[in-house]
Amino acid sequence: MGYETIRVEKRGKVGLITLDRPKALNALNAQLISELSAALDSFETDDRIGCIVLTGSEKAFAAGADIKEMQPFDYPKSYMSDLITPWERVSTNRKPIIAAVAGYALGGGCELAMMCDFILAADTAKFGQPEITLGTMPGSGGTQRLTRFVGKSKAMEMCLTGRMMDAQEAERSGLVSRVVPADDLLEEAMKAAEKIADFSLPVVMMTKESVNRAYETTLAEGIRFERRLFHATFGTEDQSEGMTAFIEKRAPQFRNK
Ligand code: CAA
Numbered sequence: 043m044g045y046e047t048i049r050v051e052k053r054g055k056v057g058l059i060t061l062d063r064p065k066a067l068n069a070l071n072a073q074l075i076s077e078l079s080a081a082l083d084s085f086e087t088d089d090r091i092g093c094i095v096l097t098g099s100e101k102a103f104a105a106g107a108d109i110k111e112m113q114p115f116d117y118p119k120s121y122m123s124d125l126i127t128p129w130e131r132v133s134t135n136r137k138p139i140i141a142a143v144a145g146y147a148l149g150g151g152c153e154l155a156m157m158c159d160f161i162l163a164a165d166t167a168k169f170g171q172p173e174i175t176l177g178t179m180p181g182s183g184g185t186q187r188l189t190r191f192v193g194k195s196k197a198m199e200m201c202l203t204g205r206m207m208d209a210q211e212a213e214r215s216g217l218v219s220r221v222v223p224a225d226d227l228l229e230e231a232m233k234a235a236e237k238i239a240d241f242s243l244p245v246v247m248m249t250k251e252s253v254n255r256a257y258e259t260t261l262a263e264g265i266r267f268e269r270r271l272f273h274a275t276f277g278t279e280d281q282s283e284g285m286t287a288f289i290e291k292r293a294p295q296f297r298n299k
Contacts, residue, residue, distance in 0.1 A: 097144075103145060140234060169206060248275060
């Protein structure tokens with residue numbers, strides 16, 4: 043499929059998606075979200091892909107939902123067009139997605155990064171939910187996910203004032219897993235993705251599902267869910283290979299079965 047707003051590559055077992063609307067700082071319009079969903083679908087069903095990296099440009103991961111596209115909307119149009127629902131495809135993808143963020147991740151850009159499984163930030167990254175300055179509010183999970191990541195006080199301040207946080211503050215407050223020099227961002231994200239893609243894919247997917255369950259349920263239910271998946275890993279050839287290889291002091295050869 044030819045894409046106009048993203049670039050899509052396979053690098054070994056890693057699927058790399060680069061948001062590519064430079065003139066609009068990667069603002070997320072309906073076309074971009076539709077192309078992103080299609081690319082994610084194709085990586086999800088491609089057995090050779092074990093991990094996905096989602097990135098933007100040096101200046102912007104994404105500066106938010108496309109304001110020019112939304113500006114003429116009234117309530118019925120906004121409700122009927124259901125602009126945001128297709129974004130959820132990012133959070134429902136079953137394979138791990140790493141957001142590699144440099145520059146602005148604002149509004150829907152910050153929300154898109156938070157839909158991924160973890161965020162690696164360049165030291166140039168800036169995160170914010172500035173929707174309040176436009177007379178609206180976060181519409182793609184910002185009030186919910188940011189609050190879970192950084193706690194009520196900081197999320198409330200960011201959503202109510204539109205203040206941006208830099209990469210260091212984002213790391214301190216748990217929004218991003220690590221900060222790296224901007225020049226190393228893609229290389230570091232690819233290294234992490236290649237590492238994940240070399241593990242057993244079914245076990246990677248079960249692990250992702252289990253960590254995500256922590257956001258959706260009570261501790262007791264989450265632990266029960268984790269235990270079921272832990273037991274399920276013993277039904278894979280990869281568990282047998284991984285433990286045997288450890289005992290035989292050799293590298294495991296996972297077959298993703
Ligand atoms: N939508 C549409 N176009 C955007 C955009 C957006 N979110 N962000 C930037 N652009 C466009 C600008 O309009 C400009 O286009 P023109 O050259 O045609 O004028 C181009 O990108 C470059 O932007 P700037 O000239 O503004 O660049 P800057 O370096 O001076 O400022 C910035 C950068 C601080 C990120 C600024 O562009 C900005 O504030 N952008 C808007 C951020 C924002 O409010 N995001 C939230 C959007 S609403 C949302 O996301 C809702 C939701 O939760 C789903």
